[in-house]
Amino acid sequence: MANTDKRNVTLRVNGEEYELLIYPHRTLAEVLREELHLTGTKQSCNEGACGTCTVLLDGLPARSCLLLAMEMEGREITTIEGLAREGALHPVQQAFVEHYAIQCGFCSPGMILTAKALLVKNPNPSEEEIRDAISGNICRCTGYTKIVEAIQAASQAMRAMQAMRAMRAMNNKS
Amino acid sequence: MSLPRFQYFGPKTLRETLSLMQKQGGGAAIVAGGTEVMGRLKHGLIQPSCVVSLKGLRALSGITQKKKEIVIGAGTSVAELAESALVARLFRAVSQAANVVAAPPIRNVATVGGNILQNTRCLYYNQSAIVRKGLGPCYKLGGQVCHAVKGGTRCFSVYQGDLASALIACGAKVCLKQAGSSRTVPLEALFTGNGKAPLAIESAELMTEILIPVPKEPQASAYQKLRMRKAIDYALASAAVALTATRKGTIGWARVVVGAAGPLPIVADEAAKLLVGKAPGDIDAGEVAAVATRGAETVDNVLLSASYRRKMVAIYVRRALQQALSDLTTVHHG
Numbered sequence: 001m002a003n004t005d006k007r008n009v010t011l012r013v014n015g016e017e018y019e020l021l022i023y024p025h026r027t028l029a030e031v032l033r034e035e036l037h038l039t040g041t042k043q044s045c046n047e048g049a050c051g052t053c054t055v056l057l058d059g060l061p062a063r064s065c066l067l068l069a070m071e072m073e074g075r076e077i078t079t080i081e082g083l084a085r086e087g088a089l090h091p092v093q094q095a096f097v098e099h100y101a102i103q104c105g106f107c108s109p110g111m112i113l114t115a116k117a118l119l120v121k122n123p124n125p126s127e128e129e130i131r132d133a134i135s136g137n138i139c140r141c142t143g144y145t146k147i148v149e150a151i152q153a154a155s156q157a158m159r160a161m162q163a164m165r166a167m168r169a170m171n172n173k174s
Numbered sequence: 175m176s177l178p179r180f181q182y183f184g185p186k187t188l189r190e191t192l193s194l195m196q197k198q199g200g201g202a203a204i205v206a207g208g209t210e211v212m213g214r215l216k217h218g219l220i221q222p223s224c225v226v227s228l229k230g231l232r233a234l235s236g237i238t239q240k241k242k243e244i245v246i247g248a249g250t251s252v253a254e255l256a257e258s259a260l261v262a263r264l265f266r267a268v269s270q271a272a273n274v275v276a277a278p279p280i281r282n283v284a285t286v287g288g289n290i291l292q293n294t295r296c297l298y299y300n301q302s303a304i305v306r307k308g309l310g311p312c313y314k315l316g317g318q319v320c321h322a323v324k325g326g327t328r329c330f331s332v333y334q335g336d337l338a339s340a341l342i343a344c345g346a347k348v349c350l351k352q353a354g355s356s357r358t359v360p361l362e363a364l365f366t367g368n369g370k371a372p373l374a375i376e377s378a379e380l381m382t383e384i385l386i387p388v389p390k391e392p393q394a395s396a397y398q399k400l401r402m403r404k405a406i407d408y409a410l411a412s413a414a415v416a417l418t419a420t421r422k423g424t425i426g427w428a429r430v431v432v433g434a435a436g437p438l439p440i441v442a443d444e445a446a447k448l449l450v451g452k453a454p455g456d457i458d459a460g461e462v463a464a465v466a467t468r469g470a471e472t473v474d475n476v477l478l479s480a481s482y483r484r485k486m487v488a489i490y491v492r493r494a495l496q497q498a499l500s501d502l503t504t505v506h507h508g
Contacts, residue, residue, distance in 0.1 A: 003181035003224065024182035024225070027212075046175040047213040049406060054279055060253075061279040066212040068205075070182070071229050114279065135405030136277025 014082025029053040029064035040080035051137035054110030080109035092154040101150035103141030181224035192353040200377025207284040246384040248287025267395035271340035277405040294331035329369030334408035339433035340397045343414035349383040365438035391418040394501035398490040409434035413490040435470035442466035463492040
């Protein structure tokens with residue numbers, strides 16, 4: 001096998017395994033969009049500046065346009081398609097809809113995934129922490145205010161859900 | 175914009191990596207995090223014979239405390255460096271610099287070694303092939319013209335990395351390995367000062383570790399960065415200052431480094447001399463800043479004028495110095 005040939009790669013995306021035959025020079029963004037047809041991941045600048053191609057890599061936001069797909073074996077990849085559960089939007093997605101945090105929508109997948117990763121790590125972030133977390137994702141429509149408000153609302157909703165679950169678990173025990 | 179086709183090697187050991195690099199005779203593009211190299215490959219700024227990925231070399235990452243120094247694996251992510259409480263406590267400038275590299279998603283992937291070894295940049299050079307073709311080749315691309323400085327007789331590209339300035343201020347050394355040999359040099363020795371070929375690292379050499387000596391005396395350091403937005407942007411001017419205090423409370427040792435104002439981080443020795451032996455209250459921060467700015471080379475570009483950037487270099491040196499002095503006083507009395 002020449003080192004430029006296609007290779008067999010198994011990618012784990014949104015909890016499902018995909019066996020693929022891909023060239024070494026293909027980026028994760030390209031493979032997600034063109035091979036797996038997960039076109040929620042956007043491509044814009046293609047050089048790491050804009051953040052539209054953001055996916056979660058083992059839970060952390062990363063630029064999929066700068067990653068070689070074949071090197072992603074063994075990593076847990078989450079795209080925007082992996083957030084909704086049984087037809088119900090993820091609380092961050094729901095908050096983006098309710099707070100008008102989406103205008104043209106091109107930055108939204110990356111923005112929402114980045115926000116989700118933040119809220120997993122820090123369930124109750126300050127406005128400054130939110131702005132810092134999304135500082136790598138460029139939005140040319142909203143001016144960010146609505147996005148920050150949506151993330152604050154999602155944080156509240158997710159903490160309320162967490163508290164409900166904890167309460168239910170306690171009730172079940174007693 | 176896609177990547178060109180390339181031969182790919184994913185060695186699993188350091189030995190295998192060094193042997194591959196030697197065989198390729200300088201033609202290999204080394205990819206660690208890839209956040210710098212992927213852009214250069216996509217733009218066709220480099221046409222390597224192959225890509226050697228360091229993803230398999232887990233041993234190159236991590237931050238460890240030894241007796242007299244902190245050792246940072248070159249493959250450590252910038253995010254890990256930025257979040258390290260140890261580094262924040264001992265070398266605040268390095269921690270501050272790591273926290274302003276690009277943006278969080280890039281820091282999660284980019285490595286410390288890759289950040290240090292980034293190439294110089296220029297608005298006319300870091301462009302797609304079609305734009306560059308329209309302009310014609312500049313000095314950095316083998317031509318005889320500089321598009322950034324009209325009439326310029328050499329390359330005026332700028333080194334815009336954040337970590338190197340802060341690390342140099344703190345006296346860091348780097349370990350470079352190649353098949354059969356290795357050397358440890360002060361980090362500043364890696365920079366040539368020539369924009370066309372800014373890095374003094376041999377083609378078969380791999381940076382494996384960054385070593386920062388821990389001074390016995392109380393010490394403090396600070397880093398300041400100018401950019402248009404609070405994230406993603408490269409530095410348009412930067413300054414790092416590191417100081418140690420003697421028992422008497424005077425400055426025992428000092429280093430001032432000016433970044434993003436020329437093809438290399440500039441070690442401003444004359445400025446540092448103004449600090450050594452003085453009590454913090456006797457230091458004229460404005461004078462130190464003015465002297466440190468002498469070596470800065472600022473270029474007009476569409477973002478900012480050269481004169482504005484020059485003024486900002488002085489202001490950022492002064493701010494970094496004031497911050498370090500204030501921390502040093504706290505450390506000394508604490």
